[in-house]
Amino acid sequence: MKLTHDQVQDLLEGYALWALDGTDRSAVEDHLAGCEACRRTVRELGDVVAAIPETIVERAPSARLRDRVLAAARADVARRPRPVMSFRPAWAVSVALFVVALASGGLALRAQLDLASVRADRDAYLAIAQKVSEGGRWWYMAGSGSFDGSGGTLIDPKKDGQAFVLFHDLKPIAPDARYAVWLIRADGGWVRAANFWPSADALQRVDVPLAVGDFVQCAVTIETRDSGSPQGDLAMQSRVFGQ
């Protein structure tokens, strides 16, 4: 469902109060991705909403909750170790192809020349992302589970360029499925930025036709529909952020 600017403005108070149903919330988030005026209004309303819980008298939970929280976090560390990107030979090819991807992005020749001369190890890959973003931001998404080994870097150039994701080693998916790229807001809301199908290339560029500015993370899922909220398996999610 796509809403007009006026329709969205009519919903912003409900959005800030978490008082919209899922369909309206998704539609508002889609609009917010490209509307700075509405994002500013939401921020202002957010300040008001943030003050409401100050009206409540604080109260202590049971003493055992602290231990439960720390135990859950400890278990989470054991279950989900911080991802460490390892050098993979495929990235040597990827870096070379990076230049090709950049050429269609209108980025500076200087960055392309820099890239061509860089070896593809882990640190170099991250350095590349920093250079390509040209002072902008970038996120690396690592594949997980059956998508282990895949990955992609969302690059949000500071100037003169549209955001895009450069994927490497994408896995084939079912014919009726597609990859969906999601941008994630600070409040946890997910906005679908693009759908795409994997090519057979080692590297694939996917443009992100949204303003990335207000988003803080990104992810990729496997979906059976072109629109709607995320329903499918999580293929990759950003862990490494650069600026």
Next chain:
Amino acid sequence: MGDQERPDDDLLHGLASRDLTSLGVLYDRYSRPMFALAYRILGDGQSAEDVVQDAFLAAWRGVDTFRRDRGTVRNWLLSITHHRAVDVLRRRTAFRPTTLEAVESRASDADTFAEADRNVVGKAVRQALAALPTAQRNTIELAYFGGYTQSELSELLGIPLGTVKGRMRIGMLKLRRALESMR
């Protein structure tokens, strides 16, 4: 400087490096307002504790989603708590009040609207809310604390959806002005 005096930003860096001590300090600092909010929304201690645990775990896993330019760590944690508590409440459709009378009865229970004079902000916000016309205040409180969507409020209150939106808009505008005048 002891752990308890460490600034919030420093504690978030600790979370990012999987430091449990930092999480413990954040817990000591913010578990009380988080629990109070979850309890206010859900009405029982066990569910509220589950939500607080879930919220801390979400912060632990998603510390890189915090944006300093969007507000304080306290507000971030309370926002996570609010969203998760409301989501839990909405899954309990069978237990949610379906009449305005039932909602008003529930809302007046215990200490949920008791004094919040522990700090200047709490008192001022409470006064600003109290100064709103009843219809606007109810709409905002039912949405925020009761977890009702605008459409549900329209049905519950027996008023057009546009009226619900209008009450929310005007009420929030007045609150905003009141808060701005405090600063």
